Amino acid sequence: MSASKPGTGLRVLFVGGSGVISAASVARAAALGFNVTVLNRGVSAERTVPNGVEHLMADVRDPAAVRHVLGTRTFDVVADFVTFTAGQAAAAVELFGGKCGQYIFISSASAYQKPPARLPITESTPLRNPFWQYSRDKIACEDVFTAAYRQDGFPVTVVRPSHTYDPTRLPLLFGWTDVHRMRAGLPVVVHGDGTSLWTLTHTADFAVGFVGLFGLNAAVGEGFTITSDEVLPWDAVYRAVAAAADVPDPALVHVSSDTIAALAPELGAGLLGDKSHSVIFDNSKIKRFVPDFGARIPYSAGARQIMAWHIDHPEARVVNPEYMALSDRLAAR
Structure with a gap:
């Protein structure tokens, strides 16, 4: 991986890849020339995998099935859109540890302190949500990935989108x-x-910031908010x-x-x-790492x-x- 803007040809695996947030990122990564593979169960008819993108079908909740379809392959970037609990995060660390140069976990901006003590919300805002189990589970996932990074060098990058739509x-x-x-x-x-x-962040805008993190060594071990400024x-x-x-x-x-x-x-x-x-989010950090990012829609x-x-x-x-x-x-x- 490069510390500067990555070039084309990176091997990227999207785990998920057909959702509201992920589909536009798959399309952008493919358009930029990355070697893109999508791994999911193949059940979504609403958003199809773009032409030229490899589509592998397996349930990520079945590690044996994933190992079977991936074999000995490794990836420069794994983008995880479907981990929601600490147990699933631990399984992901075991499944992809040593097999990727960067593992990008999609958390949630709802994990930030609620109600927020101050605005705007930044990456240093505490993670605490006593109201919503979904958010608490995402925080628990972050804890698992962060511990794996600190203890074993698992190359995680955390991304926290807010309300992203297509x-x-x-x-x-x-x-x-x-x-x-x-x-x-x-x-x-x-x-x-x-x-x-x-x-409200359009998924096409989110994709610019998200894909811009691919292959950035400096982003490993870091967390990023990616939202519109509107x-x-x-x-x-x-x-x-x-x-x-x-x-x-x-x-x-x-x-x-x-x-x-x-x-x-x-x-x-x-x-x-x-x-x-x-909620008002400060996107200064993602803009420093990905100068092309700016919510334009x-x-x-x-x-x-x-x-x-x-x-x-x-x-x-x-x-x-x-x-x-x-x-x-x-x-x-």
Whole structure:
């Protein structure tokens, strides 16, 4: 690996590679000339592997199957998008130790202290989230990888994205159901008072910073936040979607996150552990390491991409009757 910007030809393995965050990074790495391999179960039809990218199928939870498909191969970079627990992290260290020059673990910016004691959030912000098990599990993964780096030199780099989206994903509480309600003139629930600040990062922008870390010796042992610099109150996020859906004045109603969590526990952890807190991220570090990085796609443009994708994919325009009823109940409060 090089301490400067890597050239083409690096052997890169994406573990996952077909998700909202990872697919754009696979495409960028391939476009830049890296020798890209994707390892996953091959079950996602939503995002396919680009032409020219090697696709290996195995369940990463089955180490024997992974060893079988990889054989004695080694990689300059392994990018891990599918480790979520400390046990899975320990298995990854055992599986890839000595077989890669750099192992990039996708953690989460939700692992940062909640509520944050100060803004902006930087890589030195403590990791602590008492509200959301997902975030605590990501912290535990980081602990495993960091211990392996300190004790045995396992070449980990940690990346913490925040809310990263592609054209298939709406950031609204109830997804397409909320767009339907906007167009029907029905009240649409926004958590809190709509003024808490949020950061939405287009996956194509994230990919520039992420792939830019590939092969950087100086990034081993380091952690990086990679997000947009655009910060929006939640009301502005909803209004951007409404504008893209040709709804000039959506009927937004505000309901406390605690109330939503009480009536919809499946949504509560993500609200109380992440979205209900204002977040502003300092991206100075990733910009120092990857000078090409800069989030260039504002959410107003991203929202139009999302709406265009949904127009082309009617199967995604699902109005959930349970969400309709829940929205009515919440709005009535």
